[in-house]
Amino acid sequence: MPPSATSVGLVTNDALTRSSPSAHDIDAGGIEALIDALESTAEVEPHSLMVLRGGEVVAEGWWAPYAPDRQHLLYSLSKSFTSTAVGIATAEGLLSLDDTIISHFPELDAEITDERTRRITVRHLLAMASGHREETVERASTLDPADLVRGFLLMPPDEEPGTLFCYNQPCTYTLGAIIQRATGGTLVDYLRPRLFDPLGIGEVGWLTHPSGEQLGFSGFHAPTSAVAKLAQLYLNGGVWNGVQLVPTAYVDEATRLQVDNAAVGGSPDWSQGYGFQFWMATHGFRGDGAYGQFAVVLPELDLVVAMTGQSIDMQAVLDAVWAHLLPAVGAGTASPSSDTALAARLASLALPVPPGTGATLEPASFEPGPGNRLPTLTSVVLGAGRTATLVDKGLPLRLPLGDGEWLVSDAIAASASPGEAGGVRLDVAFIETPHRLVVELDQSAGTFAAAWVTEPLHGLPLARVRMPRP
DSSP: OOOOTTOOSOOOSSSOOBOOTGGGTBOHHHHHHHHHHHHHSTTOOEEEEEEEETTEEEEEEEOBTOOTTOOEEOGGGHHHHHHHHHHHHHHTTSOOTTOBGGGGOGGGTTTOOOHHHHTOBHHHHHTTOSSOSSOOHHHHHHHOTTOHHHHHHTSOOSSOTTSSOOOOHHHHHHHHHHHHHHHSSOHHHHHIIIIIHHHTOOOOEEOBOTTSOBOSSSOEEEOHHHHHHHHHHHHTTTEETTEEOSOHHHHHHHTSOOBOOGGGOSSGGGSSOBOSSOEEOSSSEEEEETTTEEEEEEGGGTEEEEEEEOOSOHHHHHHHIIIIIGGGBTOSOOOHHHHHHHHHHHHTOBOOOOSOOOOOOOSEEEEEOTTOOOTTEEEEEEETTTEEEEEETTEEEEEEOEESSOEEETTEEEEEEEOGGGOEEEEEEETTSSOEEEEEEETTTTEEEEEESSOOSSOOOGGGOSOOOO
16 A cells, blocks of 8 residues: 555555554554654664554654665574574474484484483573573584584583573574575575565565574574564564465464563563573563664554664664653544655665765875774775775775765775775675774874774675675
Protein backbone atom coordinates (compact mmCIF):
# COMPACT_ATOMS: atom_id res chain seq x y z
CA MET A 1 0.00 0.00 0.00
CA PRO A 2 1.46 3.42 -0.88
CA PRO A 3 2.21 5.76 2.02
CA SER A 4 -0.37 8.30 3.05
CA ALA A 5 0.38 11.99 2.82
CA THR A 6 1.40 11.97 6.47
CA SER A 7 3.44 8.76 6.51
CA VAL A 8 6.77 9.37 8.11
CA GLY A 9 10.30 8.92 6.79
CA LEU A 10 11.81 7.37 3.70
CA VAL A 11 9.85 4.93 1.59
CA THR A 12 11.67 1.66 0.92
CA ASN A 13 10.73 -1.21 -1.37
CA ASP A 14 10.58 -3.86 1.36
CA ALA A 15 6.87 -4.85 1.30
CA LEU A 16 6.19 -3.34 4.72
CA THR A 17 3.07 -1.21 5.02
CA ARG A 18 3.66 2.45 5.83
CA SER A 19 1.41 4.46 8.10
CA SER A 20 1.82 7.42 10.45
CA PRO A 21 2.30 7.83 14.19
CA SER A 22 -1.06 9.48 14.75
CA ALA A 23 -2.87 6.67 12.92
CA HIS A 24 -1.54 4.35 15.63
CA ASP A 25 -2.02 6.69 18.59
CA ILE A 26 1.64 7.63 18.89
CA ASP A 27 2.63 11.22 19.57
CA ALA A 28 5.25 12.02 16.92
CA GLY A 29 6.79 14.45 19.39
CA GLY A 30 7.95 11.48 21.44
CA ILE A 31 9.80 10.07 18.43
CA GLU A 32 11.39 13.47 17.83
CA ALA A 33 12.45 13.54 21.48
CA LEU A 34 14.00 10.11 21.02
CA ILE A 35 15.96 11.38 18.02
CA ASP A 36 17.09 14.41 20.02
CA ALA A 37 18.32 12.14 22.80
CA LEU A 38 20.17 9.81 20.42
CA GLU A 39 21.89 12.70 18.69
CA SER A 40 22.89 14.53 21.87
CA THR A 41 24.02 11.68 24.13
CA ALA A 42 27.75 11.14 24.48
CA GLU A 43 29.03 7.83 23.09
CA VAL A 44 25.84 7.31 21.06
CA GLU A 45 25.81 7.57 17.25
CA PRO A 46 22.58 6.45 15.56
CA HIS A 47 22.60 5.09 12.02
CA SER A 48 18.98 4.05 11.56
CA LEU A 49 15.63 3.93 13.33
CA MET A 50 12.40 2.14 12.44
CA VAL A 51 9.28 2.13 14.61
CA LEU A 52 6.38 -0.25 13.89
CA ARG A 53 3.01 -0.53 15.57
CA GLY A 54 0.34 -2.99 14.57
CA GLY A 55 2.81 -4.36 12.02
CA GLU A 56 2.98 -1.05 10.12
CA VAL A 57 5.94 1.30 9.85
CA VAL A 58 5.01 4.56 11.54
CA ALA A 59 8.46 6.21 11.45
CA GLU A 60 11.79 5.49 9.83
CA GLY A 61 14.98 7.36 9.17
CA TRP A 62 18.63 6.83 8.27
CA TRP A 63 21.49 9.13 9.17
CA ALA A 64 23.32 9.79 5.89
CA PRO A 65 25.57 8.33 4.59
CA TYR A 66 23.68 5.27 5.91
CA ALA A 67 20.64 4.40 3.79
CA PRO A 68 17.58 2.10 3.85
CA ASP A 69 18.86 -0.29 1.20
CA ARG A 70 22.29 -0.61 2.82
CA GLN A 71 23.16 -3.76 4.77
CA HIS A 72 24.64 -3.20 8.24
CA LEU A 73 26.80 -5.50 10.36
CA LEU A 74 24.58 -6.65 13.23
CA TYR A 75 27.21 -8.26 15.46
CA SER A 76 25.50 -10.34 18.18
CA LEU A 77 22.03 -9.58 16.87
CA SER A 78 23.12 -12.34 14.46
CA LYS A 79 22.43 -14.73 17.36
CA SER A 80 18.69 -14.08 17.14
CA PHE A 81 18.71 -15.11 13.48
CA THR A 82 20.64 -18.27 14.37
CA SER A 83 18.09 -18.99 17.10
CA THR A 84 15.35 -18.60 14.50
CA ALA A 85 17.08 -21.19 12.32
CA VAL A 86 17.10 -23.57 15.28
CA GLY A 87 13.38 -22.99 15.86
CA ILE A 88 12.57 -23.76 12.24
CA ALA A 89 14.84 -26.82 12.33
CA THR A 90 12.92 -28.24 15.30
CA ALA A 91 9.73 -28.11 13.25
CA GLU A 92 11.49 -29.92 10.40
CA GLY A 93 12.78 -32.65 12.69
CA LEU A 94 16.45 -31.84 12.16
CA LEU A 95 17.00 -31.55 15.90
CA SER A 96 15.23 -31.27 19.22
CA LEU A 97 15.91 -28.92 22.10
CA ASP A 98 16.86 -31.82 24.35
CA ASP A 99 19.40 -33.36 21.97
CA THR A 100 22.85 -33.58 23.48
CA ILE A 101 25.46 -31.67 21.51
CA ILE A 102 27.71 -34.70 21.27
CA SER A 103 24.93 -36.59 19.47
CA HIS A 104 25.35 -34.21 16.52
CA PHE A 105 29.13 -34.71 16.41
CA PRO A 106 29.54 -38.49 16.69
CA GLU A 107 33.14 -38.34 15.47
CA LEU A 108 34.00 -36.69 18.81
CA ASP A 109 32.15 -39.22 20.95
CA ALA A 110 35.24 -41.19 22.04
CA GLU A 111 37.29 -38.06 22.68
CA ILE A 112 34.79 -36.06 24.76
CA THR A 113 34.62 -38.00 28.00
CA ASP A 114 33.69 -35.32 30.57
CA GLU A 115 30.21 -36.17 31.82
CA ARG A 116 29.07 -32.56 32.17
CA THR A 117 30.12 -31.83 28.60
CA ARG A 118 28.23 -34.87 27.41
CA ARG A 119 25.09 -33.54 29.13
CA ILE A 120 25.12 -30.16 27.34
CA THR A 121 21.99 -29.91 25.17
CA VAL A 122 20.70 -27.65 22.42
CA ARG A 123 18.46 -26.02 25.03
CA HIS A 124 21.47 -25.19 27.20
CA LEU A 125 23.31 -23.57 24.28
CA LEU A 126 20.28 -21.51 23.31
CA ALA A 127 20.05 -20.14 26.86
CA MET A 128 23.80 -19.45 27.21
CA ALA A 129 23.77 -21.98 30.04
CA SER A 130 26.49 -24.45 29.02
CA GLY A 131 27.84 -24.46 32.58
CA HIS A 132 30.96 -22.42 31.81
CA ARG A 133 31.64 -19.44 34.06
CA GLU A 134 33.56 -17.42 31.46
CA GLU A 135 33.54 -16.72 27.74
CA THR A 136 35.39 -19.57 26.03
CA VAL A 137 35.88 -18.43 22.43
CA GLU A 138 39.59 -17.59 22.67
CA ARG A 139 40.45 -20.78 24.57
CA ALA A 140 38.38 -22.88 22.18
CA SER A 141 40.11 -21.29 19.18
CA THR A 142 43.51 -21.99 20.74
CA LEU A 143 42.66 -25.62 21.44
CA ASP A 144 41.52 -26.19 17.86
CA PRO A 145 41.86 -23.28 15.41
CA ALA A 146 40.24 -25.33 12.64
CA ASP A 147 37.26 -26.71 14.59
CA LEU A 148 35.72 -24.35 17.12
CA VAL A 149 33.10 -26.91 18.19
CA ARG A 150 35.79 -29.42 19.11
CA GLY A 151 37.77 -26.74 20.96
CA PHE A 152 34.62 -25.80 22.89
CA LEU A 153 33.75 -29.37 23.82
CA LEU A 154 37.30 -30.01 25.03
CA MET A 155 36.72 -27.49 27.86
CA PRO A 156 34.65 -29.12 30.62
CA PRO A 157 31.94 -26.90 32.13
CA ASP A 158 32.62 -25.42 35.56
CA GLU A 159 29.08 -26.21 36.75
CA GLU A 160 26.23 -28.46 35.73
CA PRO A 161 24.79 -27.32 32.36
CA GLY A 162 21.60 -25.29 32.78
CA THR A 163 22.48 -23.91 36.21
CA LEU A 164 24.15 -20.59 35.37
CA PHE A 165 24.24 -17.93 32.67
CA CYS A 166 27.44 -17.03 30.82
CA TYR A 167 27.47 -15.15 27.55
CA ASN A 168 29.58 -17.52 25.47
CA GLN A 169 30.12 -17.24 21.70
CA PRO A 170 30.84 -20.95 21.06
CA CYS A 171 27.35 -21.79 22.35
CA THR A 172 25.82 -20.00 19.36
CA TYR A 173 28.56 -21.09 16.98
CA THR A 174 27.81 -24.72 17.84
CA LEU A 175 24.09 -24.19 17.18
CA GLY A 176 24.92 -22.78 13.76
CA ALA A 177 27.32 -25.64 13.09
CA ILE A 178 24.60 -28.20 13.87
CA ILE A 179 22.25 -26.55 11.34
CA GLN A 180 24.95 -26.37 8.68
CA ARG A 181 26.03 -29.98 9.27
CA ALA A 182 22.44 -31.27 9.11
CA THR A 183 21.64 -29.41 5.89
CA GLY A 184 24.95 -29.43 4.05
CA GLY A 185 24.69 -25.69 3.38
CA THR A 186 25.26 -22.38 5.12
CA LEU A 187 22.96 -20.61 7.54
CA VAL A 188 21.99 -18.20 4.76
CA ASP A 189 21.24 -21.16 2.48
CA TYR A 190 18.98 -22.66 5.13
CA LEU A 191 17.20 -19.43 6.03
CA ARG A 192 16.76 -18.09 2.48
CA PRO A 193 13.61 -20.08 1.54
CA ARG A 194 12.35 -20.48 5.11
CA LEU A 195 12.77 -16.94 6.49
CA PHE A 196 14.38 -14.40 4.20
CA ASP A 197 12.21 -14.94 1.12
CA PRO A 198 8.90 -15.13 3.04
CA LEU A 199 9.80 -11.92 4.90
CA GLY A 200 10.95 -10.16 1.72
CA ILE A 201 14.54 -9.82 2.90
CA GLY A 202 16.91 -9.35 -0.03
CA GLU A 203 20.68 -9.65 -0.17
CA VAL A 204 22.41 -10.49 3.10
CA GLY A 205 25.88 -11.70 4.03
CA TRP A 206 27.46 -13.65 6.88
CA LEU A 207 31.12 -13.84 7.88
CA THR A 208 32.66 -17.29 7.99
CA HIS A 209 35.04 -19.12 10.31
CA PRO A 210 38.28 -20.42 8.74
CA SER A 211 36.52 -23.82 8.69
CA GLY A 212 34.07 -22.39 6.15
CA GLU A 213 31.04 -22.35 8.47
CA GLN A 214 29.15 -19.10 8.92
CA LEU A 215 29.78 -17.75 12.42
CA GLY A 216 26.27 -17.87 13.85
CA PHE A 217 27.19 -15.73 16.85
CA SER A 218 28.19 -12.65 14.84
CA GLY A 219 29.00 -11.41 11.36
CA PHE A 220 25.50 -11.21 9.86
CA HIS A 221 24.87 -8.19 7.60
CA ALA A 222 21.32 -7.15 6.74
CA PRO A 223 19.30 -3.95 6.22
CA THR A 224 17.41 -2.37 9.12
CA SER A 225 14.13 -3.55 7.62
CA ALA A 226 15.28 -7.16 8.12
CA VAL A 227 15.80 -6.43 11.82
CA ALA A 228 12.34 -4.89 12.03
CA LYS A 229 10.76 -7.86 10.26
CA LEU A 230 12.43 -10.39 12.55
CA ALA A 231 11.18 -8.48 15.58
CA GLN A 232 7.67 -8.26 14.11
CA LEU A 233 7.72 -11.99 13.32
CA TYR A 234 8.38 -12.75 16.99
CA LEU A 235 5.72 -10.26 18.06
CA ASN A 236 3.34 -12.16 15.73
CA GLY A 237 4.13 -15.47 17.42
CA GLY A 238 6.13 -16.71 14.43
CA VAL A 239 3.40 -15.97 11.88
CA TRP A 240 3.96 -13.87 8.73
CA ASN A 241 1.17 -13.12 6.26
CA GLY A 242 -0.86 -15.94 7.76
CA VAL A 243 1.93 -18.53 7.47
CA GLN A 244 3.57 -20.10 10.54
CA LEU A 245 7.29 -19.67 9.79
CA VAL A 246 8.58 -20.38 13.31
CA PRO A 247 6.68 -22.68 15.71
CA THR A 248 4.62 -20.71 18.24
CA ALA A 249 5.90 -22.93 21.04
CA TYR A 250 9.48 -22.08 20.10
CA VAL A 251 8.75 -18.33 19.95
CA ASP A 252 7.19 -18.56 23.41
CA GLU A 253 10.25 -20.36 24.79
CA ALA A 254 12.74 -18.07 23.04
CA THR A 255 11.18 -14.89 24.38
CA ARG A 256 10.69 -15.79 28.03
CA LEU A 257 13.21 -16.03 30.84
CA GLN A 258 15.15 -19.28 30.56
CA VAL A 259 18.02 -18.45 32.89
CA ASP A 260 18.50 -15.74 35.49
CA ASN A 261 21.47 -13.43 34.92
CA ALA A 262 20.98 -10.92 37.74
CA ALA A 263 24.12 -12.19 39.45
CA VAL A 264 26.19 -11.10 36.45
CA GLY A 265 25.37 -7.48 37.27
CA GLY A 266 26.06 -4.62 34.91
CA SER A 267 23.57 -2.40 33.12
CA PRO A 268 19.87 -2.82 34.00
CA ASP A 269 18.82 -4.12 30.60
CA TRP A 270 21.51 -6.79 30.62
CA SER A 271 20.44 -8.30 33.95
CA GLN A 272 16.73 -9.00 33.37
CA GLY A 273 17.25 -12.58 32.25
CA TYR A 274 17.94 -14.43 29.00
CA GLY A 275 15.80 -16.49 26.65
CA PHE A 276 16.92 -18.37 23.54
CA GLN A 277 19.43 -15.87 22.09
CA PHE A 278 17.11 -13.02 23.11
CA TRP A 279 17.55 -10.74 26.12
CA MET A 280 14.76 -10.02 28.54
CA ALA A 281 14.55 -6.27 29.07
CA THR A 282 13.13 -3.65 31.39
CA HIS A 283 10.30 -3.56 28.85
CA GLY A 284 9.60 -6.52 26.58
CA PHE A 285 12.50 -8.44 25.05
CA ARG A 286 15.12 -7.83 22.41
CA GLY A 287 17.96 -9.07 20.27
CA ASP A 288 21.02 -6.87 20.24
CA GLY A 289 24.55 -6.55 18.93
CA ALA A 290 27.69 -4.62 19.81
CA TYR A 291 27.71 -0.86 19.26
CA GLY A 292 23.95 -0.47 19.24
CA GLN A 293 22.22 -2.92 16.89
CA PHE A 294 18.75 -3.50 18.34
CA ALA A 295 15.55 -5.44 17.66
CA VAL A 296 13.27 -4.34 20.51
CA VAL A 297 9.88 -6.02 20.93
CA LEU A 298 7.23 -4.59 23.25
CA PRO A 299 4.24 -6.98 23.14
CA GLU A 300 2.20 -4.98 25.64
CA LEU A 301 2.27 -2.00 23.24
CA ASP A 302 2.20 -3.98 19.96
CA LEU A 303 5.41 -2.08 19.19
CA VAL A 304 8.70 -2.88 17.46
CA VAL A 305 11.81 -0.68 17.41
CA ALA A 306 14.72 -1.52 15.10
CA MET A 307 17.95 0.46 15.33
CA THR A 308 21.53 0.35 14.09
CA GLY A 309 24.40 2.55 15.15
CA GLN A 310 27.92 3.07 16.42
CA SER A 311 27.15 3.49 20.10
CA ILE A 312 29.47 2.61 22.95
CA ASP A 313 26.83 3.31 25.61
CA MET A 314 24.13 0.85 24.58
CA GLN A 315 22.19 1.26 27.83
CA ALA A 316 21.81 4.96 27.00
CA VAL A 317 20.14 4.01 23.72
CA LEU A 318 17.57 1.83 25.48
CA ASP A 319 17.10 4.44 28.21
CA ALA A 320 16.21 6.95 25.49
CA VAL A 321 13.59 4.58 24.08
CA TRP A 322 12.07 3.98 27.52
CA ALA A 323 12.11 7.69 28.43
CA HIS A 324 10.81 9.22 25.20
CA LEU A 325 9.07 6.71 22.94
CA LEU A 326 7.13 4.65 25.44
CA PRO A 327 5.24 7.57 27.01
CA ALA A 328 4.26 8.73 23.51
CA VAL A 329 2.41 5.47 22.75
CA GLY A 330 -1.29 5.61 23.55
CA ALA A 331 -0.97 8.97 25.27
CA GLY A 332 -3.93 10.47 23.39
CA THR A 333 -1.87 13.46 22.21
CA ALA A 334 -1.11 12.34 18.64
CA SER A 335 -1.75 14.77 15.78
CA PRO A 336 -1.20 14.79 12.00
CA SER A 337 0.63 18.12 12.23
CA SER A 338 3.22 16.54 14.50
CA ASP A 339 3.54 13.71 11.98
CA THR A 340 4.44 16.21 9.28
CA ALA A 341 7.15 17.85 11.39
CA LEU A 342 8.61 14.46 12.24
CA ALA A 343 8.60 13.40 8.58
CA ALA A 344 10.69 16.44 7.66
CA ARG A 345 13.10 15.70 10.50
CA LEU A 346 13.54 12.07 9.52
CA ALA A 347 14.11 12.91 5.87
CA SER A 348 17.03 15.22 6.75
CA LEU A 349 18.97 13.02 9.18
CA ALA A 350 22.74 12.99 8.63
CA LEU A 351 25.88 12.26 10.56
CA PRO A 352 28.05 15.32 11.08
CA VAL A 353 31.49 15.57 9.52
CA PRO A 354 34.28 17.83 10.84
CA PRO A 355 33.62 21.42 9.78
CA GLY A 356 35.57 23.10 7.04
CA THR A 357 36.25 22.59 3.35
CA GLY A 358 39.10 23.24 0.98
CA ALA A 359 41.70 20.99 2.58
CA THR A 360 44.84 20.94 0.44
CA LEU A 361 45.28 17.49 -1.07
CA GLU A 362 48.57 17.45 -2.94
CA PRO A 363 49.65 14.00 -4.16
CA ALA A 364 51.97 12.57 -1.53
CA SER A 365 52.77 9.42 0.44
CA PHE A 366 52.58 9.15 4.22
CA GLU A 367 54.05 6.64 6.64
CA PRO A 368 53.01 5.81 10.21
CA GLY A 369 53.89 8.53 12.68
CA PRO A 370 53.45 9.41 16.35
CA GLY A 371 50.01 8.61 17.70
CA ASN A 372 49.15 6.02 15.06
CA ARG A 373 46.90 3.39 16.64
CA LEU A 374 46.44 1.10 13.65
CA PRO A 375 49.79 -0.69 13.26
CA THR A 376 48.61 -2.83 10.34
CA LEU A 377 48.02 0.33 8.25
CA THR A 378 51.40 0.76 6.60
CA SER A 379 50.85 3.62 4.18
CA VAL A 380 48.45 6.35 3.05
CA VAL A 381 48.80 7.82 -0.43
CA LEU A 382 47.00 10.92 -1.64
CA GLY A 383 46.43 10.74 -5.37
CA ALA A 384 45.09 12.92 -8.12
CA GLY A 385 41.40 13.76 -8.21
CA ARG A 386 40.83 13.89 -4.44
CA THR A 387 41.58 10.23 -3.75
CA ALA A 388 43.42 8.40 -1.03
CA THR A 389 44.71 4.83 -0.94
CA LEU A 390 45.09 3.10 2.43
CA VAL A 391 47.22 -0.05 2.52
CA ASP A 392 46.27 -2.28 5.46
CA LYS A 393 47.54 -5.84 5.94
CA GLY A 394 48.94 -5.62 2.43
CA LEU A 395 45.59 -4.84 0.78
CA PRO A 396 44.89 -1.42 -0.79
CA LEU A 397 41.64 0.47 -0.23
CA ARG A 398 41.04 3.38 -2.62
CA LEU A 399 38.81 6.21 -1.39
CA PRO A 400 37.28 9.12 -3.32
CA LEU A 401 37.17 11.98 -0.80
CA GLY A 402 34.35 14.43 -0.27
CA ASP A 403 35.28 18.04 0.41
CA GLY A 404 34.11 18.42 4.00
CA GLU A 405 31.13 16.20 3.19
CA TRP A 406 30.48 12.48 2.79
CA LEU A 407 31.27 11.03 -0.63
CA VAL A 408 29.89 7.50 -0.97
CA SER A 409 31.74 4.97 -3.10
CA ASP A 410 30.79 1.30 -2.90
CA ALA A 411 30.75 0.39 0.83
CA ILE A 412 32.69 3.46 1.97
CA ALA A 413 31.82 7.06 2.70
CA ALA A 414 34.84 9.36 3.05
CA SER A 415 35.48 13.01 3.70
CA ALA A 416 38.58 15.22 3.76
CA SER A 417 38.62 18.35 5.90
CA PRO A 418 41.22 20.66 7.44
CA GLY A 419 43.00 18.80 10.22
CA GLU A 420 45.26 19.70 13.11
CA ALA A 421 48.11 22.18 12.64
CA GLY A 422 47.33 22.76 8.99
CA GLY A 423 47.16 19.08 8.13
CA VAL A 424 44.34 17.04 6.61
CA ARG A 425 41.78 14.87 8.40
CA LEU A 426 40.24 11.91 6.62
CA ASP A 427 37.00 10.46 8.00
CA VAL A 428 36.28 7.02 6.59
CA ALA A 429 32.90 5.47 7.42
CA PHE A 430 32.55 1.79 6.55
CA ILE A 431 28.84 2.04 5.89
CA GLU A 432 28.05 -1.68 5.86
CA THR A 433 29.30 -1.77 9.45
CA PRO A 434 29.03 0.49 12.51
CA HIS A 435 32.64 1.67 12.20
CA ARG A 436 34.51 4.83 11.32
CA LEU A 437 38.25 5.40 10.96
CA VAL A 438 39.89 8.81 11.41
CA VAL A 439 43.25 9.46 9.75
CA GLU A 440 45.21 12.65 10.52
CA LEU A 441 47.82 13.52 7.86
CA ASP A 442 50.83 15.64 8.84
CA GLN A 443 51.88 17.02 5.46
CA SER A 444 55.04 18.69 6.75
CA ALA A 445 56.34 15.48 8.33
CA GLY A 446 54.91 13.07 5.77
CA THR A 447 53.30 10.94 8.49
CA PHE A 448 49.83 9.82 9.50
CA ALA A 449 48.08 8.84 12.70
CA ALA A 450 45.01 6.60 12.38
CA ALA A 451 42.48 5.60 15.05
CA TRP A 452 39.12 3.89 15.12
CA VAL A 453 36.13 5.66 16.64
CA THR A 454 34.96 2.13 17.50
CA GLU A 455 37.22 -0.79 16.69
CA PRO A 456 35.86 -3.64 14.55
CA LEU A 457 35.68 -6.95 16.40
CA HIS A 458 36.59 -9.32 13.58
CA GLY A 459 40.14 -8.17 12.78
CA LEU A 460 39.67 -7.85 9.03
CA PRO A 461 41.86 -5.70 6.75
CA LEU A 462 40.26 -2.37 5.85
CA ALA A 463 39.46 -3.55 2.32
CA ARG A 464 37.24 -6.28 3.83
CA VAL A 465 35.42 -4.23 6.48
CA ARG A 466 32.15 -4.66 4.62
CA MET A 467 29.48 -7.26 3.94
CA PRO A 468 31.01 -10.46 2.52
CA ARG A 469 29.88 -11.27 -1.01
CA PRO A 470 30.56 -14.27 -3.23
